[in-house]
Amino acid sequence: MNPLLELLTRSWADILMATWQHVYLSLGSVALGALVAVPLGIWLSSRQNIARVVLSIAGTIQTIPSLAFFGFTLPVLGIGVLPAMVVLFLYSLLPILRNTYTGIREVPGELIEAGRGMGMNDRQLLFMVKLPMALPVIMAGIRISSVYIISWATIAALIGAGGLGDLIWGGMNVYDIWLILAGTIPAALLALLASFILGRLEKAVTPRGLRST
Amino acid sequence: MIKFEEVTKKYGNQEVVKNINMHVREGEFMVLIGPSGCGKTTTLKMINRLVEPTSGRILIRDQDIMDMNPVKLRREIGYVIQQIGLFPNMTIEQNVDLVPRLLKWDKERRAKRVRELLELVDMDPDLYAHRYPNELSGGQQQRIGVLRALAAEPSVILMDEPFGALDPITRENLQDELKNLQNKLHKTIVFVTHDMDEALKLADRIAIMKDGQIVQLDTPEMILRKPANEFVLEFIGKHRVAGGGPATVESVMKSNPVIIGPERGVEEALALMKHKGVNTLLVVEQDKRLVGVVTVEKLDKNRRRASTVKELVETDIPVVAAGSPAREAFNTLTANKLDYLPVVDEKKRLLGLVTKTSIVNALASFVWKEETA
Numbered sequence: 001m002n003p004l005l006e007l008l009t010r011s012w013a014d015i016l017m018a019t020w021q022h023v024y025l026s027l028g029s030v031a032l033g034a035l036v037a038v039p040l041g042i043w044l045s046s047r048q049n050i051a052r053v054v055l056s057i058a059g060t061i062q063t064i065p066s067l068a069f070f071g072f073t074l075p076v077l078g079i080g081v082l083p084a085m086v087v088l089f090l091y092s093l094l095p096i097l098r099n100t101y102t103g104i105r106e107v108p109g110e111l112i113e114a115g116r117g118m119g120m121n122d123r124q125l126l127f128m129v130k131l132p133m134a135l136p137v138i139m140a141g142i143r144i145s146s147v148y149i150i151s152w153a154t155i156a157a158l159i160g161a162g163g164l165g166d167l168i169w170g171g172m173n174v175y176d177i178w179l180i181l182a183g184t185i186p187a188a189l190l191a192l193l194a195s196f197i198l199g200r201l202e203k204a205v206t207p208r209g210l211r212s213t
Numbered sequence: 214m215i216k217f218e219e220v221t222k223k224y225g226n227q228e229v230v231k232n233i234n235m236h237v238r239e240g241e242f243m244v245l246i247g248p249s250g251c252g253k254t255t256t257l258k259m260i261n262r263l264v265e266p267t268s269g270r271i272l273i274r275d276q277d278i279m280d281m282n283p284v285k286l287r288r289e290i291g292y293v294i295q296q297i298g299l300f301p302n303m304t305i306e307q308n309v310d311l312v313p314r315l316l317k318w319d320k321e322r323r324a325k326r327v328r329e330l331l332e333l334v335d336m337d338p339d340l341y342a343h344r345y346p347n348e349l350s351g352g353q354q355q356r357i358g359v360l361r362a363l364a365a366e367p368s369v370i371l372m373d374e375p376f377g378a379l380d381p382i383t384r385e386n387l388q389d390e391l392k393n394l395q396n397k398l399h400k401t402i403v404f405v406t407h408d409m410d411e412a413l414k415l416a417d418r419i420a421i422m423k424d425g426q427i428v429q430l431d432t433p434e435m436i437l438r439k440p441a442n443e444f445v446l447e448f449i450g451k452h453r454v455a456g457g458g459p460a461t462v463e464s465v466m467k468s469n470p471v472i473i474g475p476e477r478g479v480e481e482a483l484a485l486m487k488h489k490g491v492n493t494l495l496v497v498e499q500d501k502r503l504v505g506v507v508t509v510e511k512l513d514k515n516r517r518r519a520s521t522v523k524e525l526v527e528t529d530i531p532v533v534a535a536g537s538p539a540r541e542a543f544n545t546l547t548a549n550k551l552d553y554l555p556v557v558d559e560k561k562r563l564l565g566l567v568t569k570t571s572i573v574n575a576l577a578s579f580v581w582k583e584e585t586a
């Protein structure tokens with residue numbers, strides 16, 4: 001019998017479970033990341049000097065090898081879902097933060113001036129002009145972040161967060177290529193799916209007047 | 214209505230607006246004109262506090278605008294920005310009723326207002342209200358830019374080159390529309406342009422600016438008749454078309470007649486005439502002051518007796534002052550059977566020469582303006 005089929009019949013429930021854990025682990029982190037990075041990006045967009053500092057800190061976090069990062073948090077946060085989410089959350093920040101910041105900074109100056117000149121206050125300017133104009137760019141940041149995080153979440157299994165990484169590391173321990181594939185393929189499919197769905201969403205939030213016809 | 218009192222704006226050490234005094238009256242169409250970078254936009258933006266003066270005061274209805282809430286102030290002033298600036302994420306309707314929305318007008322009133330405004334410029338509301346700006350032509354976008362400023366019925370409207378990047382025909386149509394609108398609505402309008410034709414056509418008064426200062430502020434007619442200085446003269450000369458207001462002699466003169474200095478030799482003068490194919494030379498001093506004329510007959514007859522032009526110049530010749538109506542020059546020419554009539558400014562400096570040919574040329578270029586423009 002085909003070893004893949006055999007594996008599937010034997011442990012489809014495990015794979016499904018791992019996929020589900022993987023989904024909430026990664027999407028949860030990205031959602032939290034967006035919740036923090038979007039408002040922070042907006043706040044920074046009118047504070048260039050602080051923005052430079054914050055963006056470079058976020059950039060530095062991004063360069064810490066993920067394995068090492070999990071190692072650092074181990075003594076502080078222990079193992080499990082929580083520390084994994086904290087690390088993934090920190091990783092998800094940069095793309096969203098950077099896109100929010102530049103998306104808003106790149107709203108054409110004449111639109112800001114038109115809005116101000118017609119009597120919008122800061123809040124109205126943000127919600128009526130800046131955010132709608134920057135939304136496609138912000139969404140792109142969230143999409144990029146999601147794809148990264150889905151792939152990095154496989155490493156989270158090392159600190160006991162579960163997910164598809166469990167299958168991969170398990171497979172590596174027992175030299176079972178099929179088990180490794182059972183973790184890798186769903187992870188890759190998840191990343192593609194997320195990218196596809198968020199890509200559609202990105203188009204949907206692009207104001208009709210901004211779409212190239 | 215709008216009063217500038219010694220208003221100065223500095224960016225760093227650069228004074229871009231210098232000590233401006235100006236009073237725009239209620240219901241007046243005031244045009245600010247001048248070369249690029251002279252401070253027109255800066256002056257305009259100080260009225261709605263997008264730019265704040267470094268010193269001096271601006272009063273609207275006798276109230277210092279620095280004492281007003283800027284957001285409230287701006288909602289009461291219509292503003293058409295230089296780059297149109299329609300919001301691409303909003304429909305035409307949403308763009309036009311933006312200020313009414315900010316002012317919390319109810320829905321029906323806003324919808325009614327949008328229809329009314331679109332109809333005002335002959336754009337079918339059913340066809341256009343729900344389109345986006347990128348689905349309109351440039352001319353239509355500029356119309357919407359103007360409507361957006363009119364929407365909340367402000368009594369003051371600021372317009373910064375609202376018809377800037379348009380082809381001449383659309384531009385003229387929009388100017389006509391604006392003029393009709395203004396005849397109906399009597400707003401107080403401050404309008405920036407660098408096109409003299411546009412200024413002459415629309416303005417009740419024109420403020421000509423140069424390097425941050427107002428060089429002359431007057432009605433179009435007075436500016437054409439009595440340009441304050443060389444700069445103004447050059448500015449209107451370049452842009453003049455026998456159109457708005459009575460045409461002046463400058464618009465029908467030829468601006469580079471053949472001239473010679475009084476100290477020049479007779480032989481030289483004759484050679485110049487032959488070379489240029491003329492039978493008269495205008496004699497002018499170094500500072501361009503007109504001395505008189507010499508004719509080919511007189512030079513020829515006195516070839517041996519005289520050595521310089523000065524000795525043969527006829528000084529008692531009819532001239533016409535800059536700014537006088539072209540018609541007057543034409544009448545003088547025909548009544549006295551003259552071939553030419555020099556145009557001089559108040560210091561008797563030569564500006565040009567009116568001849569029957571130059572009048573015909575000016576008429577021709579007026580009649581066939583579209584083709585030659």
Ligand SMILES: Nc1ncnc2c1ncn2[C@@H]1O[C@H](COP(=O)(O)OP(=O)(O)OP(=O)(O)O)[C@@H](O)[C@H]1O
Binds near residue numbers: 229251
């Ligand atoms: N924010 C600014 N900071 C520094 N300098 C400025 C600023 N805005 C305008 N200037 C300068 O002030 C001068 C006047 O500018 P302004 O925009 O008022 O000119 P303008 O007459 O409207 O010109 P144009 O016809 O090209 O629109 C220019 O020299 C410009 O470079």
Ligand SMILES: [Mg+2]
Binds near residue numbers: 253295
């Ligand atoms: Mg300007």
